[in-house]
Amino acid sequence: MSVHPVALLLHGFVDATARLGLDYRFVLSDYELEPFLQGALTTVEIAFLTIVCSLAAGLVLLSMCRSRHRLLALVARGFIELTRNTPTLIQLYCAFLVLNMLITQALQGSGIENPLKPFVWVVLVLSLHKGAFHAEALRAGLDAVPKLTLEGAASLGFDRRTLLWRIQLPLALRFALPALTNNMVELVKASAIASAIAVGDITYASIMIWTQRDNVLELMILILLFFGALTLSVHIAGRWIEQRLRIPGYGHQ
Amino acid sequence: MDISNHGTVLATRKLSVPLWLAGLAVAALALHYGATHATQNSPTLASFVQWTPALLHGFSLNIMISVAAIVAGSGLGLAVGGLALSKSLLGMLARAWVHFFRNAPWLVLIYFTSYVFPFELHLGHTTLPFPDWLKVTAGLALPASANVAEIFRGAVASIPATQWEAASSLAFSRRQILFTIILPQCIRRMLPPWMNLYAIVTMGTALSSLVGIHDLLDTAQIAAGTVNRSSFTVLTYFAALGIFFAYCYPISRITRRLERRYQFD
Numbered sequence: 001m002s003v004h005p006v007a008l009l010l011h012g013f014v015d016a017t018a019r020l021g022l023d024y025r026f027v028l029s030d031y032e033l034e035p036f037l038q039g040a041l042t043t044v045e046i047a048f049l050t051i052v053c054s055l056a057a058g059l060v061l062l063s064m065c066r067s068r069h070r071l072l073a074l075v076a077r078g079f080i081e082l083t084r085n086t087p088t089l090i091q092l093y094c095a096f097l098v099l100n101m102l103i104t105q106a107l108q109g110s111g112i113e114n115p116l117k118p119f120v121w122v123v124l125v126l127s128l129h130k131g132a133f134h135a136e137a138l139r140a141g142l143d144a145v146p147k148l149t150l151e152g153a154a155s156l157g158f159d160r161r162t163l164l165w166r167i168q169l170p171l172a173l174r175f176a177l178p179a180l181t182n183n184m185v186e187l188v189k190a191s192a193i194a195s196a197i198a199v200g201d202i203t204y205a206s207i208m209i210w211t212q213r214d215n216v217l218e219l220m221i222l223i224l225l226f227f228g229a230l231t232l233s234v235h236i237a238g239r240w241i242e243q244r245l246r247i248p249g250y251g252h253q
Numbered sequence: 254m255d256i257s258n259h260g261t262v263l264a265t266r267k268l269s270v271p272l273w274l275a276g277l278a279v280a281a282l283a284l285h286y287g288a289t290h291a292t293q294n295s296p297t298l299a300s301f302v303q304w305t306p307a308l309l310h311g312f313s314l315n316i317m318i319s320v321a322a323i324v325a326g327s328g329l330g331l332a333v334g335g336l337a338l339s340k341s342l343l344g345m346l347a348r349a350w351v352h353f354f355r356n357a358p359w360l361v362l363i364y365f366t367s368y369v370f371p372f373e374l375h376l377g378h379t380t381l382p383f384p385d386w387l388k389v390t391a392g393l394a395l396p397a398s399a400n401v402a403e404i405f406r407g408a409v410a411s412i413p414a415t416q417w418e419a420a421s422s423l424a425f426s427r428r429q430i431l432f433t434i435i436l437p438q439c440i441r442r443m444l445p446p447w448m449n450l451y452a453i454v455t456m457g458t459a460l461s462s463l464v465g466i467h468d469l470l471d472t473a474q475i476a477a478g479t480v481n482r483s484s485f486t487v488l489t490y491f492a493a494l495g496i497f498f499a500y501c502y503p504i505s506r507i508t509r510r511l512e513r514r515y516q517f518d
Contacts, residue, residue, distance in 0.1 A: 085452070085501040086494050087459035090470055094490045101483065185356070192358040196463055203361060216368040223361050231356045 023215040032209050039205030040226060046119070046191045046201060047230060050126045051184055057131025062138045080132040088129050089193050096121045096197045122194040130187045134180060141176030142168060174245050181238025185231045192227070202226055273503060297484045304476045304489070311472035312496055318386055318468070319455040322393035326454070327447070329394065330401025337402055338409065347402070354399035359392070359457050366392035367464040389461040397454050404446045408439040441515065448508045452501045459497070469493050 010027050017024045026032040064076035083091065096118060104114040145168050153167045195204035206219040336347035354362070366388045374381045412435050420430040462471035473493045477486040 081502065081505075082494075082498060085456075085505055086497045087456040087470075089459045089462070090490070090494050090497060093470070093474075094494055097477070098487050098490050101486065105483065189356070189358040192360040193460070195360070203358075203364075207364075210368070216364075220361065220365045220369065224357050224365075227358055227361065228353075228356055 017218075022218045022221075023213065024218055026209050026213055026215070032212075035200065036202070036205045036209065039200050039202040042119075042199065043191055043194075043201040043203075043226070044230070046122060046126070046194055046199070047188045047234075049123045050130065050187055050191065051234075053123060053127035054130040054134055054183075054187060055180075057127050058134025058138060061131055061135035062142075065135060065139065066142075076135075079128075080135060083129050083132040084136075088125070088190055089196060091129060092122065092125045092193060092197060095125045118194075118197045118199045122191070122197065122199050126187060126190060129190070130183055133183045133186075137176045137179035137183060138172055140179070141172035141174075144175040145171045171247070174242075174247055177238065177242045177245065181235065181242070184234050184238065188230050188234055189227065277499075297482060297488060300476075300480045300482070300485050301488055301492070304472075304480075307472050307476065308469060308489070308492065308496070311467060311469040312500075314386065314466065314468045315455065315458040315461075316500075318390050318393065318458045318461060318466075319451070321387075321390045322397055322458075323451045323454050325390065325394040326397025327401050329398035331405055333398055334402035334405030337406060351399045351402045354396045355403065357396065359396055360460050360463070362395055363389055363392035363460050363464060366395070385464065386461070386466055389458070389464060389466055393454055393457050397450060400450050400453075401447065404443050404450065405439070407446070408442040409435065411442055412438055445508045445512045445515070448504055448511070452504045452508070455501060455504075456497065469496060 014024050014028060026036070061076050061080060064072050065080070067073050067076075100114065100116060100121060103116065107114055149171070150163065150168065153163050158167065191201065192203045194201045195207060198204060202223055206223055210216045210219050333347045333350055336343050337351060338344065367385065370383060370388050370391065372383055374383050416434060417430055420434050421427075425434070458468060459470050461468050462474065465471075467475075470493055473489045477489050480486075480489075
């Protein structure tokens with residue numbers, strides 16, 4: 001009788017860790033391993049989607065802040081201050097438990113089911129939350145663009161819009177990259193709060209397993225390693241982009 | 254920033270504190286008015302007034318945990334940060350500590366301390382209880398310590414290296430240079446990011462509701478579940494948001510003001 005090599009590897013892992021006094025037997029049960037791996041995938045999905053959406057939100061907030069309409073700028077400013085100075089978890093509850101409830105009630109009248117799932121709310125709230133931080137980082141980046149460069153470009157006949165998109169923003173992005181990468185690492189870490197509204201991410205899947213098996217420490221080690229790998233890859237990707245876009249003569253190396 | 258601009262900043266600075274107090278006074282008056290007049294007509298407001306003391310008591314727990322966590326985290330963080338400056342094995346361990354706790358999600362650390370730490374500690378013959386709120390405090394103090402260590406490292410690195418050389422040419426010992434010349438300057442540079450960290454730790458205390466601490470958010474959830482009326486649910490959650498904002502926003506304003514002031518030195 002032949003044994004599948006993956007199964008053999010898993011058995012070896014369980015036996016080796018058992019000698020250290022750790023209980024990883026859940027990986028041998030498909031009913032527990034599958035949700036755990038699915039949870040890891042879900043966390044990666046949340047992280048990827050929020051990284052993209054938060055950048056979009058950041059750009060929108062930034063352009064609102066710099067808009068010539070004072071009301072628009074004021075609204076953006078207020079939103080940034082509110083989201084920076086309140087806990088993300090309460091923001092998530094205000095969105096999922098309050099706004100979602102109101103939407104469900106409003107749709108109930110017309111007999112339509114609420115299409116917004118907890119997953120969507122997590123991505124939405126985290127994106128808007130980190131978008132505010134991105135907007136601040138990009139604003140600092142815009143301020144760091146030397147005035148002489150802008151005057152030089154203006155003297156070459158660039159209009160306001162072209163100046164912003166072709167000169168100011170590309171330079172600002174480079175100045176803001178270290179802060180943006182840092183925001184992205186924070187975002188990946190913050191994605192763990194998805195478990196609070198029962199989105200099946202890695203934290204939620206682990207809670208389900210440890211309530212059955214009482215092996216909190218073992219799962220904690222796995223989660224921390226997983227998040228460590230995830231934040232490390234975000235960090236490396238950020239550094240790579242920084243290197244690729246580096247302006248000669250700025251920074252070290 | 255040019256001089257005239259600086260002048261307006263100074264003017265708004267002087268205005269902002271009275272404005273803030275006036276805002277608080279208006280809010281208190283509105284609350285008082287709501288408590289005495291509107292409650293008879295609105296059952297939602299009546300329930301909210303009834304639950305306000307419980308919500309505020311919950312928030313006092315948030316503040317207690319945040320203060321305990323920042324105190325413990327600062328003590329630990331300064332020790333770790335000091336060690337991380339050295340090139341020894343201990344220094345390497347300290348840097349690994351900073352790296353690990355800066356990259357771990359806070360929520361996972363809180364789960365870790367809440368579920369892995371024992372509920373009582375045995376020290377010799379005495380048994381000390383280790384209550385849940387203290388476990389959450391530990392879970393917040395660990396990442397806070399890593400951040401304090403990083404803030405400390407940044408502050409030391411921001412002091413020009415020539416000051417060490419200049420001071421040693423004046424016959425100061427290494428210890429004297431560190432304690433009488435470098436550290437006093439570091440403290441001032443560390444203050445704004447440290448206050449920023451305190452605000453972040455305070456916001457992190459909201460996570461304690463997930464491990465069964467009856468903090469503001471947990472109380473809000475209980476209140477919303479008990480009263481079970483949509484308008485009350487809306488009011489309670491946004492009140493929780495507002496209470497945190499009222500506490501954290503002034504801290505961030507003061508932080509920004511200090512940052513600006515030190516920029517001109």
